[in-house]
Amino acid sequence: MTAAKRKGTAWESAWTAYIREHHNPEAHRNVQMGAKDIGDVSGYYLHAAELKAEKTITLSSYIAQANREAVHAGQPYGCAVVKRRMKGTGDGYVVRDVATDVRLMNRMRDMEEALKDAAFDRWYDIDEEHRRAAA
Known part of the structure; x- marks a missing residue:
């Protein structure tokens, strides 16, 4: 090798x-x-x-x-x-590439909106968890 x-x-x-x-x-x-x-x-x-x-x-x-x-x-x-x-x-x-990244961001946006609509408290907890991890 x-x-x-x-x-x-x-x-x-x-x-x-x-x-x-x-x-x-x-x-x-x-x-x-x-x-x-x-x-x-x-x-x-x-x-x-x-x-x-x-x-x-x-x-x-x-x-x-x-x-x-x-x-x-x-x-x-x-x-x-x-x-x-x-x-x-x-x-x-x-x-x-940018086109792939935009498709991924669109999916994340759409999935987050769907989760907010279906289970706001769950979305809120996940959002907080990821914001804390970024700090």
Whole structure:
């Protein structure tokens, strides 16, 4: 295995562990399937995640790949998860193109409005929890 491949595998493993702890305990690395890849890691809610740990960052190719893999995975959103050099896992970057991000924000807005209408107290508690986490 090349040094670059080892670095990529280490990043995928570290990010998967981070996602398991902070987001979804069922997250896992995927077996690569060539032209029909479904992303490097499954379990990042609604996303196909394409992980990159490279010295030279080429966002346009990462995003194009993530969006293709989202289609293959049957997920509505693709994202590139890019390792930040000399930093820990939580300091990496999750990157989407603007069109994908706007679709995601529209979904969040619509779902929040629906939850407010259906169960305002539940929406309020969730909103408070996430505002506290951001502080």
